[in-house]
């Protein structure tokens with residue numbers, strides 16, 4: 164077995180263990196393998212080990228990988244910050260976008276989504292840790308953005324995403340995830356029908372699953388440490 168295959172197996176069993184503790188069905192938790200900075204060959208290896216969904220953060224790098232892996236057609240998720248000059252490439256090449264945090268970007272993604280493709284699945288990024296984190300809409304502005312996204316014809320609003328400030332203590336890790344879950348519950352009580360909480364990375368996976376994550380985005384624990392090189 165390759166290193167990536169055995170890492171994938173370990174991450175899947177971590178998810179299963181946390182789901183068991185949370186009395187949740189692990190089938191309701193999608194593992195998104197975050198392949199940013201890693202080669203197309205590494206993605207191919209993970210695909211061959213059964214992994215289907217991959218997350219990318221940099222549009223140009225992602226497009227090259229997507230082209231190199233056309234024969235496999237994995238499910239591509241865009242998880243990085245979205246610049247307006249990249250919305251067309253994102254709308255054309257991805258199935259999910261996790262980091263929508265302003266109406267203008269959502270409008271462009273909807274307008275540029277090819278009409279022969281199903282609507283683009285969207286999560287709204289929420290800043291649940293206050294000053295510490297850079298991107299995401301403030302929690303009290305999420306409802307307005309969510310309603311605007313829900314009205315766009317070529318987007319399908321699925322849920323909320325967060326990248327909390329890093330914390331070591333498991334209890335501290337759970338707090339922002341609980342806040343995101345409660346926010347989704349409030350939005351649903353207000354008439355939306357969100358089914359996705361995109362939260363949890365290599366270091367806080369368990370906390371996220373305990374608080375209801377339905378997509379966990381895991382890079383390092385699958386592919387190893389990243390070398391950003393000239394990329395960022």
Ligand SMILES: *Cc1c(COP(=O)(O)O)cnc(C)c1O
Nearest residue numbers: 197220242364365380381382383
């Ligand atoms: C890089 C990245 C991840 C993966 O982080 P790891 O700590 O490597 O698991 C998850 N989500 C987003 C948005 C990222 O940019």
